[in-house]
Amino acid sequence: MTTQGRHGAAAGTEELRQDVDRARQELGDTVEALAAKADVKAMAREKAEHAREQAREKAEQARDQARERARRVRRAVTSPQARTRAVQGGAAIAAAGAVAALTVWMRRRRTPQARLRRRMRRAPVQVRVRRTQRAPIRMRRTGRGPLRR
Numbered sequence: 001m002t003t004q005g006r007h008g009a010a011a012g013t014e015e016l017r018q019d020v021d022r023a024r025q026e027l028g029d030t031v032e033a034l035a036a037k038a039d040v041k042a043m044a045r046e047k048a049e050h051a052r053e054q055a056r057e058k059a060e061q062a063r064d065q066a067r068e069r070a071r072r073v074r075r076a077v078t079s080p081q082a083r084t085r086a087v088q089g090g091a092a093i094a095a096a097g098a099v100a101a102l103t104v105w106m107r108r109r110r111t112p113q114a115r116l117r118r119r120m121r122r123a124p125v126q127v128r129v130r131r132t133q134r135a136p137i138r139m140r141r142t143g144r145g146p147l148r149r
Contacts, residue, residue, distance in 0.1 A: 036042065076082055108114055
């Protein structure tokens with residue numbers, strides 16, 4: 001705020017006016033900044049808008065990733081190798097099921113009760129025996145063949 005190099009009091013007042021205008025401008029900016037900090041609703045709106053924007057971006061990224069993965073899966077599923085693998089897998093499962101069914105059937109045929117039932121079907125008299133008892137609980141004549149003594 002020196003007036004050296006200027007002519008008289010007019011130069012000093014002009015410089016003072018510019019300083020005052022600059023100070024007013026800075027003070028106005030400071031007041032606006034303080035008012036913005038004190039405005040809780042506006043800050044909440046800004047944060048909500050920021051959160052919405054981030055959510056949109058993440059949703060868009062997730063959508064793009066899902067589309068890309070779907071494309072990869074489509075390509076992998078429709079390839080001839082995938083079809084061959086699917087057929088082989090189905091054949092393996094069918095074979096395993098057949099082996100399991102055959103095993104169950106063979107084990108049931110080998111039990112003593114199953115052997116007794118097969119023999120009794122051809123016998124002239126059917127005898128039912130409980131699994132825990134050896135004595136017959138029911139007998140009936142089937143009419144198949146003569147009774148042997």
